[in-house]
Structures are given as structure tokens and as C-alpha cells.
Amino acid sequence: MSSDSLAMFRKSLGPDMAKLAEEHLQHDLRQSDRDALQKAASTVSIHTTVGSLIGVGLGIFLAYRIRSNRAAMFKTFRTADQPIAVKFAGGREEPIPDLTPLIRPSTLGDIATYTFLGAGGVFFGGETGLLTGTFRARQQIGADRESRDRIQTAFRKFQADALRTQANLLDRGSGAGIMGL
Numbered sequence: 001m002s003s004d005s006l007a008m009f010r011k012s013l014g015p016d017m018a019k020l021a022e023e024h025l026q027h028d029l030r031q032s033d034r035d036a037l038q039k040a041a042s043t044v045s046i047h048t049t050v051g052s053l054i055g056v057g058l059g060i061f062l063a064y065r066i067r068s069n070r071a072a073m074f075k076t077f078r079t080a081d082q083p084i085a086v087k088f089a090g091g092r093e094e095p096i097p098d099l100t101p102l103i104r105p106s107t108l109g110d111i112a113t114y115t116f117l118g119a120g121g122v123f124f125g126g127e128t129g130l131l132t133g134t135f136r137a138r139q140q141i142g143a144d145r146e147s148r149d150r151i152q153t154a155f156r157k158f159q160a161d162a163l164r165t166q167a168n169l170l171d172r173g174s175g176a177g178i179m180g181l
Contacts, residue, residue: 020165021158028154033147040137047133048126055125059117066113070105077103 025034078100087093142148 016165017162020161024154024158024161028157029150030147033150033154036141036144036147037151040140043137043140044130044133047129047136049129051129051132052122052126055121055123055128056118057121058125059119059121060114062121063114063117066117067105067110070109074103074105 025037029037082098083096085093085095141151
């Protein structure tokens with residue numbers, strides 16, 4: 001599993017693409033546009049981090065609740081009257097084995113519960129934070145129409161240059177390519 005599968009750890013596309021993007025940022029945008037993009041990126045980062053932290057907290061809380069409920073159920077099962085044998089109509093009597101050791105909460109089960117629910121919380125919270133952060137960043141960038149138009153134009157120029165660069169690498173026969181293809 002790649003670290004890119006979790007929203008909190010996603011990185012850029014690579015050094016060549018970052019250099020190309022930086023050139024477009026410097027030549028095609030004003031300082032106020034660059035500041036707006038930085039603010040939007042910060043918003044996405046904050047939302048993703050907060051979402052991941054809330055998600056892991058929720059996951060650990062749910063794991064704690066599950067663990068305490070399992071312990072309470074085991075305690076109830078252990079203290080309840082349990083039959084020790086079954087008597088059939090023919091008079092034959094069979095003993096019932098003690099199931100208490102088989103349903104006892106274990107340390108391994110607790111570790112698995114906390115691990116899987118914690119990881120699920122990080123994933124769910126991080127992805128939710130990424131979505132809300134992206135939505136909020138889009139609103140921030142879209143607030144100034146002229147700035148938004150300049151940013152969109154610069155992004156289209158960046159995409160065109162990135163595709164040209166990738167096509168040139170493919171034409172030369174380079175197997176790796178700029179985007180890891």
C-alpha cells in the first residue's frame with residue numbers, strides 16, 4: 001500500500017512537474033493570485049489534517065466502546081447459569097463443553113480492533129477533510145473573478161506544457177516518463 005492512498009500523506013507529482021508548475025506560477029500569475037493559491041493549499045492541508053485527527057479519534061473511541069461491550073458480554077456470559085449436560089429423550093446424556101475460554105476477550109483481538117478502527121478512521125476522516133478542504137479552497141479562489149480566470153488560464157497552460165513534455169519523453173522512448181508511467 002502506497003502512502004499516497006491516505007489523503008494526509010499525498011505528495012506532488014514530482015520534481016520536474018513541480019519546476020514546470022513553479023515557472024507558470026511566476027510568469028502567468030500576479031502575487032495576489034499566488035497568495036490566493038497558497039491560502040487555498042493551506043486550507044486543504046488543514047482540513048485534511050483535522051479530518052484525519054477527528055477520524056482517528058472517532059476510530060479509537062469506537063474501538064474502546066466495542067472492547068468494553070465485549071468485556072461486559074463476556075462477564076455476563078461467565079456469571080450466567082450454564083447447562084452442563086443435555087439429556088435426550090432416549091435417556092442418553094451428553095456433557096456440554098465449557099465455551100468460556102473460547103469467547104474470552106483477548107489482547108490480540110483488542111489490538112486488531114484498535115488498529116483497524118483507527119486506520120479506518122484516519123482514512124475516512126482524511127478523505128472527508130480532503131473533500132471539505134477542496135470545496136472550501138474552490139470557494140476561496142472563486143471569490144475574485146479576475147484572479148480565478150488568471151489561475152484557470154495558467155493551469156491550462158501548465159497542463160498543455162506537461163502533456164507536451166510527457167509526449168516528448170514518450171517519443172524519445174524514455175520508459176519512466178515524467179508522471180511515473
